[in-house]
Each structure stands twice: as structure tokens, then as C-alpha cells.
Amino acid sequence: MKPLSLFFKKQYAIEEKIQRLLRYLEDMVQLYQGAFESYLDGSFEDLNQGNEELSKIEKELDDLGRQIQMSLLHESLMPDSRDDLLWFLTKLDKVPSSFKHSLADITLEKPEIPEDFQLPLKNMLLHTHDAVKALANATDALFSDLRAVRQHVEEVGRQESLVDKIEYKLLQSIFENEKFELARKYQLKGILKQLGAVTNLAEDVADAVLILATKHFT
Amino acid sequence: MLDPTVLIFLSSGVFLGWSLGANDAANVFGTAVGSRMVRFTTAAIICGIFVVLGAYVSGTGAAQTLGKLGAVNAIGGSFMAALAAGLAVYWMTKLGLPVSTTQAIIGSIIGWNLFSDSYTDISSLFKILSTWIICPLLSALIAAFLFFLAKKFVKKMGIGLIRFDGYTRLALILAGAFGAYSLGANNIANVMGVFVPVAPFPDIQFGHGFSITSAQQLFLVGGLAIAVGVFTYSKKVMMTVGSELMTLTPLAAWVAVMSHSIVLFIFASERLEQLLANMSLPTIPLVPVSSSQAVVGAVVGIGMLQGGREIHWPRIYGIAKGWVITPLISCLLCFVGLYFLQNVFQQTVQRDSNYELSPSVIEKFQKEGIETSGLHELTGKVFRSSAEVVRAVKDKVNLSSKQGLQVVEYSLQINLIVSEEKIAYLDKKVLSSKQMAALSKLEGQKYNFPWQLGDALSEISPEWIVSGGGLKDKLHDRDIKQKLAYLYRIFQRREI
Structure with a gap:
């Protein structure tokens, strides 16, 4: 039983929807990682299947996002908090889209990934997964325990920095490799940039979480 | 009505x-x-x-x-x-x-x-x-x-x-x-x-x-x-x-x-x-x-x-x-x-009040610590306003602000009659049984100044005594004063 649940039914209902939204986000990053790895392992079919499931969840996530927005607009939250939350949800909404864009490019271009890129790319995916998970935790903390926000946000930053390092090394090796044609170099660069964009976005949203937490803390 | x-x-x-x-x-x-x-x-x-x-x-x-x-x-x-x-x-x-x-x-x-x-x-x-x-x-x-x-x-x-x-x-x-x-x-x-x-x-x-x-x-x-x-x-x-x-x-x-x-x-x-x-x-x-x-x-x-x-x-x-x-x-x-x-509209905006410096009032002043040495030539004089009586007294003796209020309070003439029917009209919750008993003893008495009723009551029962001391007494005194104000209001009325 939550404290004073009689008085705060509306607030608890919105919190519950946000929790569901975060679980969807975690499911999506899991699927994204799985689908990308399947492609790296050579299973184009699994990539397609992952892509479809991702689209399905994204639709549910969009519906839930709209429900939350409606609740925020109609449940007479204080305008200041409401505006902040709407601004934040719009930012958060971009993360699932980034998974879709990344996988869509691979599905369309079917790039040939060099053998020695497999492990670093899987590491990038792992850190991306951890960054999004930390983002979900930071967002969860924004609605449950503001004190824990900073720790999760810092974790997002740490994972993003690791992704950046791997991305830079791979880009270096791509452009130093004289065997690759220029077109292939730019294709691989595009795939890497899309993957790196997920953690960049996660870091951007995590900063927004920190701003909101700081604003409401002071 | x-x-x-x-x-x-x-x-x-x-x-x-x-x-x-x-x-x-x-x-x-x-x-x-x-x-x-x-x-x-x-x-x-x-x-x-x-x-x-x-x-x-x-x-x-x-x-x-x-x-x-x-x-x-x-x-x-x-x-x-x-x-x-x-x-x-x-x-x-x-x-x-x-x-x-x-x-x-x-x-x-x-x-x-x-x-x-x-x-x-x-x-x-x-x-x-x-x-x-x-x-x-x-x-x-x-x-x-x-x-x-x-x-x-x-x-x-x-x-x-x-x-x-x-x-x-x-x-x-x-x-x-x-x-x-x-x-x-x-x-x-x-x-x-x-x-x-x-x-x-x-x-x-x-x-x-x-x-x-x-x-x-x-x-x-x-x-x-x-x-x-x-x-x-x-x-x-x-x-x-x-x-x-x-x-x-x-x-x-x-x-x-x-x-x-x-x-x-x-x-x-x-x-x-x-x-x-x-x-x-x-x-x-x-x-x-x-x-x-x-x-x-x-x-x-x-x-x-x-x-x-x-x-x-x-x-x-x-x-x-x-x-x-x-x-x-x-x-x-x-x-x-x-x-x-x-x-212009011929309305009463102030009630006529008399402020009398009777011998009993002068005596009361003395009892309450107000200097009275120069007041004897004012004895028996009646004033039409509170400011007038304070000015007259101030001309003769030194008065603090609080004493000014006391002069107004003690010299204000209001006739009170403690009748049986008015005692019966009182709200029994306002007064304690001892206070009520003391009041009953004064049945039939008439007073020219409200404070006289207060003094008479305090002589009969300690429950009517206004201490005039420190902080704790202030609250007790206020309670007594509120009760006395209630009595003054009841006993000066001509009809119930």
C-alpha cells in the first residue's frame, strides 16, 4: 500500500504508466542488441524478426506515451511540473526511434562487416544496452527517489564515453584501411554513427533528467 | 426585539x-x-x-x-x-x-x-x-x-x-x-x-x-x-x-x-x-x-x-x-x-456619557496608584467626554497612558442594578458556581460606576479578584475582566 494512496490516486496512476514505459524501453534496447548481434553473426532473418518486434513495441510505447501526455494535461498537475514532464517525455521518445533508425539502415544497406569489427561492435552494443538501462534507472529515480538520479546519470555518461572510444578506434581503422573502397568506408561510418547516436541521445536525455532533478531539488 | x-x-x-x-x-x-x-x-x-x-x-x-x-x-x-x-x-x-x-x-x-x-x-x-x-x-x-x-x-x-x-x-x-x-x-x-x-x-x-x-x-x-x-x-x-x-x-x-x-x-x-x-x-x-x-x-x-x-x-x-x-x-x-x-442625517454617532470625578472615584484612583493630591478641586465635576476628563486630570497630576485608560474606566458613569431576574438571565456557563454565589449575595444592589460592582464582588469572593500581576495573572485578569464586562452589559439593560 502506497502512502496516502487515497489522496494521490492520479499521481500513482501516472507513475505506474511511466514505469511501464521504462520497461518497454528496456525491452527495446534488449531487442535492438539481440537483432544487431544476430546480423553480426550472419542471421539476416533474426534481424528482420527483431526489427518487426521492435516496431510492435514502439507502437505500444507511442500509445502509452500519448496516454501519459493526456493524463498530464488533464490531471491538473501544476503547470510548471507538467511542462517539465512533457518536455522530458518528448526527449525520451527520441531514444526508441534511434533504435529503429539504426536497424533500418542495416536492413536496407546490408553492409558487409569486417571480421575484426565483430567483437568491438558487440562491445559497443553492450555499452549501449547498459547506457539505456542506466537511463531507465535515472528516469525511474526521477519519479521515485531524486537522490539516486545523479548516480544513474553518471553511469549513462560513463557508458557513452566507452562507446565513443570504441567508435573512434573503429572509425580510425576504417579510414586507415587502404583495402576498403571509399563508398564502403562511408557506409561503415554511417552504421557506426547510427549506433553511437543511441548513447549520445541517452546521454542527452540523462542530462535532462539531471536538470529536472536539480530544479526540483533546489 | x-x-x-x-x-x-x-x-x-x-x-x-x-x-x-x-x-x-x-x-x-x-x-x-x-x-x-x-x-x-x-x-x-x-x-x-x-x-x-x-x-x-x-x-x-x-x-x-x-x-x-x-x-x-x-x-x-x-x-x-x-x-x-x-x-x-x-x-x-x-x-x-x-x-x-x-x-x-x-x-x-x-x-x-x-x-x-x-x-x-x-x-x-x-x-x-x-x-x-x-x-x-x-x-x-x-x-x-x-x-x-x-x-x-x-x-x-x-x-x-x-x-x-x-x-x-x-x-x-x-x-x-x-x-x-x-x-x-x-x-x-x-x-x-x-x-x-x-x-x-x-x-x-x-x-x-x-x-x-x-x-x-x-x-x-x-x-x-x-x-x-x-x-x-x-x-x-x-x-x-x-x-x-x-x-x-x-x-x-x-x-x-x-x-x-x-x-x-x-x-x-x-x-x-x-x-x-x-x-x-x-x-x-x-x-x-x-x-x-x-x-x-x-x-x-x-x-x-x-x-x-x-x-x-x-x-x-x-x-x-x-x-x-x-x-x-x-x-x-x-x-x-x-x-x-x-x-445632516441627524444620526447618533456617539452615545452621551458622563465621566464623574466623585469622591469614590478619586478614592479608587488613589487605591490604583494614581496620584490624587491635586484632584480634590475637581471632586464632583462631571465631564462629557473621555478625552476631556483625562485632560482635566492631566492638568493636575502626571498620568501614564495606562493610567489615562484607568481614569476613563473608573470615571465612566453607568447605573447598574443587580436584580433577581437579570441574575436568572445570566449564561450559567460563563460564571463558576463560586462566582455565581458571590453575585447572588449582591442581589438588589445598585451601583453608579461599573467598577463598584467588580470591587464588591472581589470583596465577597477571591474568584473575582483581578490580580494585576505578571504574565500568568494577565490571562486570569483578562478572564475576570471579560466576565465583568458581561455583567456590566447585562445589569445596565432596562429590559430582557
Whole structure:
């Protein structure tokens, strides 16, 4: 039983929807990682299947996002908090889209990934997964325990920095490799940039979480 | 039977109450309603209920201090005092200067005192004037302290965003209810205080032992007028105040309302005064203070805690200017209005009173420590006004402000008859059995001065003795004085 649940039914209902939204986000990053790895392992079919499931969840996530927005607009939250939350949800909404864009490019271009890129790319995916998970935790903390926000946000930053390092090394090796044609170099660069964009976005949203937490803390 | 003209005269008090409800409710619920945290209907219902409760339950403390400043003794005078205050508030508001009914009614009472040549108790006046500085300062200090604590608490608890929003809303409603109660308790004196000495309503007796006094009925009417003001006209003001205060965070808004409510409460609560006195701590004067001053003080307090850069000082100066100009205008309006009411409309604006320096009165002065060596040539003289008697005595001997009040109190001639039927009429709950027994022994006695009845009672029973000592005695003495005032009112009446 939550404290004073009689008085705060509306607030608890919105919190519950946000929790569901975060679980969807975690499911999506899991699927994204799985689908990308399947492609790296050579299973184009699994990539397609992952892509479809991702689209399905994204639709549910969009519906839930709209429900939350409606609740925020109609449940007479204080305008200041409401505006902040709407601004934040719009930012958060971009993360699932980034998974879709990344996988869509691979599905369309079917790039040939060099053998020695497999492990670093899987590491990038792992850190991306951890960054999004930390983002979900930071967002969860924004609605449950503001004190824990900073720790999760810092974790997002740490994972993003690791992704950046791997991305830079791979880009270096791509452009130093004289065997690759220029077109292939730019294709691989595009795939890497899309993957790196997920953690960049996660870091951007995590900063927004920190701003909101700081604003409401002071 | 109640004279219907009484209702006409009371209309100015009702008008003042209405404008207080329309304007000052915004100090209590403006932030919550203006920021749409609380619906206007919810705020108006809570505010209405708690204002009436505060006025009825705790309204007497502040009204007594106002009564000391000048007891307007005819309903025509009360009417004009309330009307002048209402007009001054209206006029200043039109000029864009935020003012308060507190300042206006003080000016009106002084205006009546000047017109009727009544004695103005300077110590009571200074007591009230000092609160115009103490109130915003105290409010600022409380707000700064409360804000500091609240921030620490919020930081420690780390409450999530949405839940914090809900908690803030509940806290604003609770603070608003407390604020409305305090507003009713403290500011009812502004609205109906001038009618209390006139006591236009007869006490209502319910069976045996329970009655609603004239003052309580007045406060109920005043409280209802404030509530009507809240329902009918405060929405616009609440929205304005709410949007003006939007720079405040929800937490700061709650702190502002809470500090305002605490200040109004401590200047109205007889129980708190009793508690402080019992702990041998200095008591806080029970005086009507301005709700606007309290809110402005609280906002400045929060602003100062954050470095003071965001405080809009020109607006503060504007408000302070209003605090000085308002009482002057209402004083002038009341004086001129009383002149017209008396000489053009032929209404009684002051009751004829005699202040006699009889040998027994001189003896009483001596007993109470007033120098009497030069007063013997005044023995037997009768004066027509309280200021006149004080001037005459002051010509002969040195008088302090408190002694000036004593001279007025002891020389005021009112014939009292302690009859059997009037004793039977008394509210049995007001007096203890021993006090009642002492009173019964005086059945059939007649007195020319009210204090003579008090003295006679204290000779019979220690339960009627006014100690006149320290802080603890102050509350006991006030209780006895209230009971004696009740007896004076009952025994001077010719009919029941």
C-alpha cells in the first residue's frame, strides 16, 4: 500500500504508466542488441524478426506515451511540473526511434562487416544496452527517489564515453584501411554513427533528467 | 426585539467583510488557485468554512485590543468607521496601491476618537503600529527559516517529481485551510471589532446554560460576509496573485502561505498566549495584523534567503506607502463622514456619557496608584467626554497612558442594578458556581460606576479578584475582566 494512496490516486496512476514505459524501453534496447548481434553473426532473418518486434513495441510505447501526455494535461498537475514532464517525455521518445533508425539502415544497406569489427561492435552494443538501462534507472529515480538520479546519470555518461572510444578506434581503422573502397568506408561510418547516436541521445536525455532533478531539488 | 435600522448600520461592516474576503483570500489560496493546483470551488469552500470557524471560535482576542484603542459606543459611529475603512480600501485599490483593512480600520477608529473627543490610548495605538513593522519582519523570519528547513527536508527525502507535486497540492490545501482560519480569527476584528462595544444583537439563549453572545453573533455575520466575498469576487484576485507569484517554486509558495498563516495565528491565538505565559515567556500582543503584510514579508524573507536579487523593491516601497496613507485617509473620511451623519442625517454617532470625578472615584484612583493630591478641586465635576476628563486630570497630576485608560474606566458613569431576574438571565456557563454565589449575595444592589460592582464582588469572593500581576495573572485578569464586562452589559439593560 502506497502512502496516502487515497489522496494521490492520479499521481500513482501516472507513475505506474511511466514505469511501464521504462520497461518497454528496456525491452527495446534488449531487442535492438539481440537483432544487431544476430546480423553480426550472419542471421539476416533474426534481424528482420527483431526489427518487426521492435516496431510492435514502439507502437505500444507511442500509445502509452500519448496516454501519459493526456493524463498530464488533464490531471491538473501544476503547470510548471507538467511542462517539465512533457518536455522530458518528448526527449525520451527520441531514444526508441534511434533504435529503429539504426536497424533500418542495416536492413536496407546490408553492409558487409569486417571480421575484426565483430567483437568491438558487440562491445559497443553492450555499452549501449547498459547506457539505456542506466537511463531507465535515472528516469525511474526521477519519479521515485531524486537522490539516486545523479548516480544513474553518471553511469549513462560513463557508458557513452566507452562507446565513443570504441567508435573512434573503429572509425580510425576504417579510414586507415587502404583495402576498403571509399563508398564502403562511408557506409561503415554511417552504421557506426547510427549506433553511437543511441548513447549520445541517452546521454542527452540523462542530462535532462539531471536538470529536472536539480530544479526540483533546489 | 432587534431594531431593523441596526441591520442598515451593520451593512458597512458586511461591506468591509465582503471586501476583505474578496481581497485577502487571495493571500491564502492565490498561489494554489492561480497556478491551477487547486480548483477555485475547492479553495472557496475550504476558505469559506475555515474563515467562519476562525472568526467565530478565535475572533475575540484581537478584537479586544482594537476595542481598547477606541470603543465606538454608538452604532452610527460604528457604521461610519467601517464605511470609511471600506471606502479607503476601495479608493486605494483603485489607485493601484495594495492596502489592508487593518490599516484602514485603525485610521477610522482614530477618526471617531477625534470627532467624539474620546481618549486615544497611545500605548494600544503603539502596540498596533509596532505590529505593522513586527508582522512583516516576523513573517520574513519565519518564511526564511521554514524555507531552509523545507528545502533540507525535500532534499533528504528525495520525493519523486509527480508525488512531490501531489504532496505540494495537499500541503497547499492544508496551509490554505490554516490560513483561512487564522484570517478569520485575526481579521474579523477589523470587520466587526468596531461594532462589539455597541453590541447591537441581544444574547441568544438556548435552553439553560448555553448562549451565543452579541460579539459571537457579530463575528458570525462578519465571517459569513468574508465567506461571501471569497465566493463572489476573489477568483479574479486569486488568479492575479497566483500569476504574480508564479516565480515562486511550489515549495516557496507553500512556505509563503504557511508563514502568513502562522503570523496571523500567533497574533490572534489566546491559547498560544496562555501557553507562552504559562512557560513564563513574553506574550505576543493579540492585535489584528495585515494579511497582505504577512504575505509580502514571507515572500521577501524567501527572496532574501536566496540572495535578494529577485525581490521587486519598488513594489515593496509602493506597498509600504499604502500602509502609511491608508490610515490617514480613512481617519479623514471617518471624521468628515461622522460630521455629516450627525449634523445632516441627524444620526447618533456617539452615545452621551458622563465621566464623574466623585469622591469614590478619586478614592479608587488613589487605591490604583494614581496620584490624587491635586484632584480634590475637581471632586464632583462631571465631564462629557473621555478625552476631556483625562485632560482635566492631566492638568493636575502626571498620568501614564495606562493610567489615562484607568481614569476613563473608573470615571465612566453607568447605573447598574443587580436584580433577581437579570441574575436568572445570566449564561450559567460563563460564571463558576463560586462566582455565581458571590453575585447572588449582591442581589438588589445598585451601583453608579461599573467598577463598584467588580470591587464588591472581589470583596465577597477571591474568584473575582483581578490580580494585576505578571504574565500568568494577565490571562486570569483578562478572564475576570471579560466576565465583568458581561455583567456590566447585562445589569445596565432596562429590559430582557
